[in-house]
Amino acid sequence: MSKTTPEQKISFTKRFKQSFATGFAVVLIKGFALLPLSVAQAIGKFIGTLLYWLPNRQRFLAECNLRAVYPELSQEQRNKLLKQVLQHNAQAICESGAMWRWNQEKLLNAVREVHGLELLEQAFAQGKGVLMLGPHIGNWEVVGNYLAIHYPSTVMYKPPNLQGLEQMMREARGRFGSELVPTDLRGIRQLIKALRSNKLSAILPDQDAGEGAPKVPFMGVPARTMGLVSKLLQKSEAEVLFMVGLRHPQGGFVLHVLPADRDALADADSIKAAMALNQGVEQCIKMAPEQYLWTYRRFRGTQGIYQK
Template structure:
């Protein structure tokens, strides 16, 4: 895709409220990092009170995935998760607007040699990530030290789309944003020996998925990782990021390549992916994006696991 270009149309009065909100956010994120962590936690507490539907989804997911935990333990995990979600709002703005030198001080990167080795061998890489609340800042921090292309979905608001893409792409001017549905472009960059960020841990429906267990529950799991790895002749490197306690920054880990991937069947590959996803989530469950209806698509004949969404 071409680089985002500023349009004079963004100066139209209909965009003024968004400009005002973005300006206020820019001012807030000039505060010290620890202050932003506190503000984010407070924002998360407010969201927990007023975002009733989201709170119900998080609570249901925690009930499904951690039945061994007590109700009190799951309630504390829910509170921590909303705090992490609130912090993520400011992390997004930090990754867009902080000076790169200031941002880089927060990064603790492990396993970079796996990416560098693949690049030296001309090998394309699927950087297999998860939807942690830290995904925005994690991608920005890694993008400062290695070129990473990303899957992209255009935002409905063109001004926000411009700000978002500009903020994401500033860390590495060689990076490209690829439309999520543009499979041909994705395969092209993989065959060119580049690395692309891709997260297969959400429910995208029945059409291109198979059912394999996740936390002991049959979950619709996309088979695209296998297809991309096979057709793009790419190596799959799991990638995780974690917000460290006490304002210690972020631990980013590029794990060794998945062994035996792709295998003989898509089901075996999806099972391997879900086993890795489950292990990664258990290491830091409070920072995972539990507000997604991960188990909304059910095998034929199985009852729904979430209540019907209320029409607005």
């Protein structure tokens, strides 16, 4: 009888943890979908408050990010903002049940107002396709759902850390007709094809772009910034806009379609294009800085940011 090697034990333990975490996440998502949105948000706010008071990775990352981008704030002001950030980030997680499982009617009822929709209509009227940039602020899932319900959409996605959730995520995000494409060359070609067919393509533009990407200021701090936006615009004649879904104090969401500087975003100079992209995201953040995903390592690759 062969003995189990240490490597096999580690692999088994890792698979077991992944399976358990995936199962737990699925139960939570389905459970939150049964709750009224206001209740799910209240639970999220409570969890975020706990995260503020207890030592944890989310609190650490948010604290580091806020210290870097808002050096002018006093410690008291930063702590107040930190608490709000953690509350909103937890609410986004608790809203996933509604975002992934609610039907069209319930989701649209959760949208209180839509501002700037005329910009989107005008962009489509050009007949060249629309590239929608949706930063990680408020609830970006509600933006994706709203767009999929109303427009033929192709959306780039990154697989979740829990591999077992990928199929559920793809089914959830594609249930209103969106075509989901991976973050590779095949996915990029599909985005370009959609734009050239006067469809809508959407991406999250504020993720760390990795080694080799232009490193330009984001909220005053050097950050590796994606060049995909400029490439898509250079290879198509598409219009470009920003869109965010912010939580309303009285419940539900308010969606905002915002103008973008196409010429600057499509600049052949990668540095100039990256700077224009970050400036556009910054304008979105200014609308509700407490709702931005400050628990993400946006400044990965920049020394001194994530030190204790």
